[in-house]
Amino acid sequence: MPTVIRKSVATLLESRREILHAVSWQVRSNGWSPPTDEYETEESYVVRMEIAGMREDDFEVSLEKNTLLISGSRTDTAHERRAYQQMEIQYGKFETAISLPGPVNIDLTRAEYKDGFLIIVLPKENQNKVE
16 A cells, blocks of 8 residues: 655655645646546545556655645556557656645545555544634
8 A cells, every 4th residue: 555654845846836826726747647536525635546557666645734746657568569559548757746725634644556546535634623
């Protein structure tokens, strides 16, 4: 299972700051971008990425403040020479930055890669704390 880690990636975040400025809950990426759903439940923010043909070790997932960073690389395992009539499956490195609409509880965050989908559940930080 991919591990969600807290990681300081100042350089990466700085390069994305202009992209994410004034953008809320949207995906931005370099290179190719796997199809991604983002939705909110009462308890969590959920990111679901369709990315078949990879292993759990092929992903890196990190969270910096309210920005979820997902990166990885999908390689073409076929080694023979081919002449394509149609080519739609993308390979290579990808990076996606998702600006979350609110704070999350990093300790309860979980990620799972199953049946070609990477699913990341980010529980919302409890904003109704009793003082």
